[in-house]
Each structure stands twice: as structure tokens, then as C-alpha cells.
Amino acid sequence: MPTRILIPSGVLCLGFDRDALARGVAAKPDLIAIDGGSTDSGPWSLGAGQSKYARSVTKSEWRELMLARATAGVPLVIGTAGTCGADACVDWMYDITLELAAELGQSLRITRLYSGQTAAIVTDALHAGRIKPLHPAPDISAETLSQMNNIVALAGAEQIQAALNTGADIIIAGRTTDTAIIAALPLMRGDHAGAAWHGAKVAECGALCSTNPTSGVIMVDFDDAGFTVEPLATGAACTPHSVSAHMLYENSDPFILYEPGGHLDVTGTQYHALDATRVRATGSKWVPGPYTIKLEGARAAGYQTTLLAVLRDAHYVSNAALWVEKLGAFLIALITKRMGLDPATYDLDFRLIGANATLGAMENRTGTPVEVGVLLIITAPTQAIASEIGKLANPHLLHYPLTVGEELPTFAFPYSPAGTDRGALYEFALNHVMHLDDPMQAFSLVTTQVSP
Numbered sequence: 001m002p003t004r005i006l007i008p009s010g011v012l013c014l015g016f017d018r019d020a021l022a023r024g025v026a027a028k029p030d031l032i033a034i035d036g037g038s039t040d041s042g043p044w045s046l047g048a049g050q051s052k053y054a055r056s057v058t059k060s061e062w063r064e065l066m067l068a069r070a071t072a073g074v075p076l077v078i079g080t081a082g083t084c085g086a087d088a089c090v091d092w093m094y095d096i097t098l099e100l101a102a103e104l105g106q107s108l109r110i111t112r113l114y115s116g117q118t119a120a121i122v123t124d125a126l127h128a129g130r131i132k133p134l135h136p137a138p139d140i141s142a143e144t145l146s147q148m149n150n151i152v153a154l155a156g157a158e159q160i161q162a163a164l165n166t167g168a169d170i171i172i173a174g175r176t177t178d179t180a181i182i183a184a185l186p187l188m189r190g191d192h193a194g195a196a197w198h199g200a201k202v203a204e205c206g207a208l209c210s211t212n213p214t215s216g217v218i219m220v221d222f223d224d225a226g227f228t229v230e231p232l233a234t235g236a237a238c239t240p241h242s243v244s245a246h247m248l249y250e251n252s253d254p255f256i257l258y259e260p261g262g263h264l265d266v267t268g269t270q271y272h273a274l275d276a277t278r279v280r281a282t283g284s285k286w287v288p289g290p291y292t293i294k295l296e297g298a299r300a301a302g303y304q305t306t307l308l309a310v311l312r313d314a315h316y317v318s319n320a321a322l323w324v325e326k327l328g329a330f331l332i333a334l335i336t337k338r339m340g341l342d343p344a345t346y347d348l349d350f351r352l353i354g355a356n357a358t359l360g361a362m363e364n365r366t367g368t369p370v371e372v373g374v375l376l377i378i379t380a381p382t383q384a385i386a387s388e389i390g391k392l393a394n395p396h397l398l399h400y401p402l403t404v405g406e407e408l409p410t411f412a413f414p415y416s417p418a419g420t421d422r423g424a425l426y427e428f429a430l431n432h433v434m435h436l437d438d439p440m441q442a443f444s445l446v447t448t449q450v451s452p
Contacts, residue, residue, distance in 0.1 A: 002221040002228075003186040004029045008068070009216035010205035011035045012061055012078060013053040016216030020232035021064070024217055025072045027232075032069055032076045033181040035204065036093065037083030039296065039428070040250075047149045047298035047426025051082040051089055059096050066100055066170070075164060077171040077181045079155075085175025086150045087116035093172045098450060105452040111166045112446045113159055115152045115174030119145040121442070122295065122434070130435040132292070137431040144299075148429060151297040156260030157196075158439035160184035166447045174443075175296065177259055178204040178250075186222035194284035197264040199227030201257055202246045202281075209246045212236035226282035228274065238279040240271035260439070262289040290435060293442060297430030302347075303383040304422040305390035309397045310412040312371045319402055320372045324350040327400050331393050338392060346389060349377040374411075383421055390419035 006029035009016040037045065037052070045052050062078075069076035082089020090112050101108050123142045125131050131140070138144070145151070152175035161184045163171045173181065182200035187193060199220045207215045215233030229238050247254045247266055257264040265285040272280045311317050328350060332343050353373030356363035376393060380386040397418070398411055436442060 002223045003189050003191055005182050005185065005203070005220050005222070006032045006072075007182065007203045007206050007218045007220070008032065008034050008065060010208055011037060012065075013057050014206075014216065015061070015214070016206070017233040018064070019234070020215060020217035020236075021068060023232045024219055025068050027219060029072055029074055029219065031074050031185050032065065032072065034065065034078050035178055035181070036078045036081040037085065038080060038178065039084070041083070043298040043426040043428045045082070045084040045089075046086060046152065046296060046428075047300060047424065049084070049086040049088040049150050051084075051092060053083060055096065058093075059100065062093075062096060063100050063104070066097070066104060066106065069169065070104075070106060075168060075171060077160065077163075077173065079160075079173045079176035079178070079181040081172050081174060084150070085115055085152050085173070087114050087174060090114055090172055090174045097170060097172065101450050102452060106450075107452060108169045108450045109167055110170045110172065110448050110450055111163045111168035112448075113155060113163045113171065113173040113176075114444045114446070115155050115159075115176070115442070117151040117153055117295065117442060119148055119151065122151055125434050131295075131432050132435075134294070134431045134433060138429055140430065140432065144429065145297070147299045148297040149299055149426065151295060151430065153434065153442045154260070154294040154296070155443055156180045156293065156439065157184040157187050158260070159443050161188045162440055162443075163445055164188065166445060168447060177294075179257075179259060182220070190224070191222040192224050192226060192284075193286035194264060195225070195227040195281070196222055197257065197259060197286055198266055198269065198281060198284035199229060201264065202227075202229055202243055205246070205249065207231050207233065207236060208249070209242050210236045210238050211242060226280055226284070228278055228280045230278040237277040240273055240279055243279045243281060244269070244271050260293050261291045262287050291437075291439060292433040292435050295430045295432045295434055296428065298426045299429045300424045301427040302379040302381060302425045303386045304425045305378045305380075305383075305386040306420050306422060307376045307378075307390055307393060307397055307418045308414060309374045309418065310371055310414060311374060312412065313409060316402060316409065316411070317370070317372050318368055320352050320355055320374070323400070323402050324352065324374060326402070327396060330400065331396060334396075335389060335392060339388065341385070341389075346378065346380040346385065348389075348393075349379070351375040351377065379425055383423065387419070387421055390421075394418055
């Protein structure tokens with residue numbers, strides 16, 4: 001019998017087709033798996049230890065999946081809980097699950113998989129030679145590791161299998177590879193290893209591998225030779241092109257995918273359309289290797305205040321870059337004079353929205369927009385300093401003239417006050433792998449029985 005995995009969506013809070021989910025439950029899956037996040041949105045979630053998604057939306061969608069799990073009678077697994085998988089986010093997701101268990105009257109065995117790492121643990125591994133940098137990676141030391149707000153290790157299939165072996169109805173996992181929560185059960189049942197990892201990679205983002213990416217729901221059948229993938233929303237289809245193309249998604253190599261304990265090689269994979277909606281893939285290979293896990297860490301890199309002004313005068317719109325250049329030099333001199341700050345201790349970053357806000361100096365498209373938004377991002381060692389610089393810059397962002405002799409201009413602020421304190425700015429500060437002698441060496445499990 002194949003191992004059947006139901007994936008409701010590429011990530012919890014992205015939404016899914018309810019009718020398709022019902023069809024998936026009726027098809028008797030062996031496990032329901034969904035991702036809880038990733039590093040796609042940047043380092044804030046990991047640095048702050050918070051989900052970027054609304055709690056109300058998380059609870060609403062998780063309620064539907066808990067009901068689906070109860071109907072199917074199979075485990076429900078979420079990986080990278082709370083966007084980043086930090087231990088605090090696992091607990092946050094656990095609290096939501098407890099609330100829903102009480103509201104739904106469900107008796108549950110819940111297992112939490114924690115992937116958080118202390119600076120001391122990683123420092124010891126560094127000194128023991130068990131930490132290796134990926135490319136690119138910053139230099140790390142005991143000092144830099146101690147500055148991390150959160151460090152997580154990416155769990156693989158073995159850690160999810162350990163959680164499944166607790167007999168859990170629901171598994172709330174910290175940071176995992178996107179594929180691990182899907183590949184774990186097929187691997188545990190002895191299905192083809194290459195197919196398990198490849199099918200998991202294809203299905204990790206739900207229906208993104210289909211012709212209707214927003215429909216969410218995907219079913220994957222794994223067996224001893226390959227895998228078959230099918231989208232369950234009406235009108236959605238998988239094609240050999242859409243399935244094979246997913247190896248390009250968030251992956252530097254279209255044929256190789258590294259995971260804890262080895263890598264997937266799809267160089268010889270064959271894709272066949274079984275019918276109008278299903279695709280079967282065979283020939284994928286799993287190549288065992290050293291058991292290493294990726295580490296991610298984030299730390300505070302300063303505090304930010306932003307100001308936004310809008311230029312509409314044609315003279316200023318066409319000379320926006322020159323205006324910003326002159327204003328920046330003026331503000332740096334004024335900050336030095338009035339606040340006594342060394343320019344090396346803070347940063348003024350102007351973004352011209354409508355001109356080059358995305359690519360900056362690399363922008364090669366030209367044109368004259370009706371208006372240009374000028375976003376000033378101030379980064380400083382403390383929020384107090386960033387806020388003070390923002391208040392100093394405020395009147396000049398509103399009235400600074402392009403030339404000395406011209407009439408004093410007035411620009412638009414879209415809101416008042418113009419300055420917004422953003423709080424801590426976080427940066428990724430780890431891109432390394434850590435060698436483990438035992439897959440559970442860097443992880444821990446907590447299992448709780450919950451009754452209504």
C-alpha cells in the first residue's frame with residue numbers, strides 16, 4: 001500500500017480550498033502535513049521569536065485542520081511553527097492547540113519538537129570542530145553567538161519520525177526543513193528514499209506545483225519506486241512541467257537538494273502524466289552523507305525609525321535622486337553639529353518609491369512618474385537615538401529646497417506624525433551546518449495528553 005500524505009496548503013494562514021480538503025480527507029490519507037513558515041520574510045520572526053501571521057487567522061485555519069485530522073483519524077503535523085520555529089513559537093502554537101482542543105472537545109496526544117539551540121551548545125560544537133560555514137556565512141565566535149536572540153536547528157526526517165513514534169495525534173515542530181514533515185512517514189515505512197524526498201520537495205508548497213497555485217490542497221502517494229502527485233481542487237492539474245519545475249523553487253541547484261544526512265539527486269528522474277491531473281515521477285535518488293543540520297540565527301542589529309514624504313512637484317520628481325543626495329549630506333552635517341553623533345554610528349537610507357526603491361543603484365528602467373515617495377530609514381544603536389534623528393530630519397524632509405535661491409517647497413506627508421518607530425532591526429547571523437553524532441542530539445520532544 002502506498003503512503004498517502006495530504007498537504008492542505010503551502011503554509012498555514014495562506015488559505016486552502018475547503019472542498020478540496022474534504023476530498024483529501026475522504027481519500028483516507030495516512031498523515032496531514034503543513035508548513036508553518038520559513039525565512040522568506042526575513043529575520044524579524046526569528047529575532048523577535050514571534051509569528052508574522054495573525055493569531056486569529058492561525059487559530060481559524062488550525063481549527064479546520066484539527067477537525068479534518070479527527071475525521072481522518074491520522075496524525076496532523078506542522079513544521080516550523082510560528083513562522084520561524086523558535087521554541088517560543090512552538091509554545092504559542094501549542095497554546096492555540098490547547099484552546100481549540102477544549103472548544104472542540106477533543107482528547108489529544110500532542111508532541112512538541114523543540115529545535116532551539118543555546119549559544120553555549122553551538123559554541124561547544126564550534127570549538128569541537130563540528131560547525132562548518134555555508135556560502136556565504138559570517139565569521140562566528142563565542143562572542144557573536146552570545147549576541148543571538150534565537151538560534152534554531154533545521155530538523156530532518158529522523159526528528160519527525162521520533163515525534164511520530166510517540167503516538168501523537170498532533171505534532172507541533174520547531175524549525176524543520178520544508179520537506180521533512182512530508183518525507184518522514186514514507187521513509188519510516190520503507191518507501192523509496194529518493195521518491196520520499198523528491199515528492200516532499202514537490203509538495204512542500206501545496207498547489208504551487210499545479211496549474212492553480214492558490215488552491216492549496218495536494219495529495220502525494222509514495223511507494224517503493226516513485227511518487228504520484230495530484231491537486232485536489234476542481235480545475236487544478238499537475239503536469240510534468242509544473243512538477244519538475246518545483247526543484248527550481250528556493251533551491252540553488254535544479255537537480256540537487258541537501259537535507260540532513262545526505263542529498264536528493266533528480267538528474268535521472270522521469271515524469272509521466274498519468275491522466276489530466278496526476279503526475280508520476282520515478283528515478284529520483286537519495287545519496288547518503290554526513291549527518292549535518294543547518295543552523296539559523298538572528299540578532300539585533302540596531303533600531304529603526306522611518307519617515308515618508310511624497311514629492312509631486314515636477315521639478316522635484318525629476319530631480320529626486322539629486323534632492324536626496326543633497327538632503328542626506330545636509331542631515332549628516334546637522335546631526336553632527338546638533339547631536340554630536342559620529343556618522344559611523346548610524347545610517348540614513350533613502351528609498352525612492354516609484355523610481356528605484358526595489359533595486360537601488362541596479363535599477364535600469366527610466367521614466368518620470370507623477371510622484372515619488374521618499375522613504376527615509378534611520379538605523380541607530382538605540383531606539384531613542386533613531387527617534388531623535390527622525391525628529392531632527394522631519395522638517396527638512398518636508399521643506400528642504402533643491403537649490404539655495406528657490407522658493408521653499410512643501411511636500412506631502414501621507415500620515416501624521418511622519419515618523420514611525422519600528423523597534424529592533426534584526427539580521428541573520430548564522431549560515432552554518434552542525435555535525436551530529438545522533439539525530440536527536442540537538443532536539444527535544446515533549447508529549448502531553450490533553451482531555452476536554
